[in-house]
Amino acid sequence: MFPVTATRVLFADHQTQAPATLQACVAATSGGTWLVTDQTPFHPVSHIWPDHPADRGTCDIAGVPYPVIGCYTGAVELASGQLFVDQAIPVKRSEPGWVFVVVHRIAETVTAQPGESALLQVDATYQQALSRGHSAGHLSSLALNQVLHHDFWRKDASRKDELGHYDFHGYAQTQSRVTEDCSTDTYRLGKTLRKRGLNSADLIQQLDVVAERVNMLLETWRQGGAAVTMRCEGPALTDSRYWQCELIPGSLITIPCGGTHVRSLADYARITVSFELKGEQELVMITRTAAADES
Incomplete structure (x- = not known):
């Protein structure tokens, strides 16, 4: 054998x-x-x-x-x-x-x-398109958490994200899907989330404002052009791998992730999000990107 x-x-x-x-x-x-x-x-x-x-x-x-x-x-x-x-x-x-x-x-x-x-x-072209979508998904989830942190939570949430903001993404995400130059995240706005302190009714009413603020933050990060690295604890498929990016100088963000990713935020010409509300308890965030050489 x-x-x-x-x-x-x-x-x-x-x-x-x-x-x-x-x-x-x-x-x-x-x-x-x-x-x-x-x-x-x-x-x-x-x-x-x-x-x-x-x-x-x-x-x-x-x-x-x-x-x-x-x-x-x-x-x-x-x-x-x-x-x-x-x-x-x-x-x-x-x-x-x-x-x-x-x-x-x-x-x-x-x-x-x-x-x-x-x-x-x-197929490097296809892999790079997926990589842009996946890294952008991490960025948009962090940006969404930051935008919601100050104005849409009525009490302290115990779970914080890598930037120290209330982790709406971690609490509410039920599904994620990466496609070429796109990441789609589905969130449940149920009773449990409201009990934790999210003002979900305000979020629903102000989705346009939230999208605008998230996009402004994403553009600031994109223009910063921070490097993205993958830290691996070993060469095997089952060894832990981590997405790392210094969005804020002196503060390295580390997120467990096994996907493929960009080398730098300079790889993007743009990163934008839009929201789709499906009923009163399901919110979908769609993150779309374009490669820097496509602008």
Whole structure:
């Protein structure tokens, strides 16, 4: 049995191409082939919080480039060598006797052997568009918290965000979704949030004002051009990774996040938010961006 090790991920370092060694080549249950390599620049969709889509690109085996049509989190039981993919994963990340891997799916049936060489190439344009959307989502949530902090809470909330503001985003978020140059966050404005001290009725009535103030703050941050870095506690997929940005000089913001991200706020030509109210208890914030070279 070819030894399978935890996949070494390279996307946090903005690496979009890498040679690799095949560790597993398995017929996919829904057709095609699942490929596991020792390292990869591909970002897989998470089986736990699938807000950030998988990267696209190609996997070249023996000189033949195969389009990667899906990229997933997988887990291998070392004793049996059995591969479990995405929602079929039966264990937590820390389970002894298991390793977590990145699984690349191709449409073709391939019979390559473990130990063979491969070349992985990510669609950098697509990845960068997702990265802009994801980093902007962090920025807009921090900006929204700051705008709401002074005028829309009637009592002290125990949970604060990384800038010390009442964490509306952390309290109320029920769903997030990253797409190309966009991040969509859904919030529930229910009874629990009101009990914590949010004046949700005032928020609903003043959404236009809130959007304007959030956008002004985002533009101030964008013009500051602060660097964005990813701090990784290790090279494996399951090692913790953190989004970091010094929005305020001398104060480094650190947010746990496993996605891909921009290198700098100078990568943006603009970041803007808009709100959609769905009933009296659901608010959607849509953050849209444009690349600096598209202005």
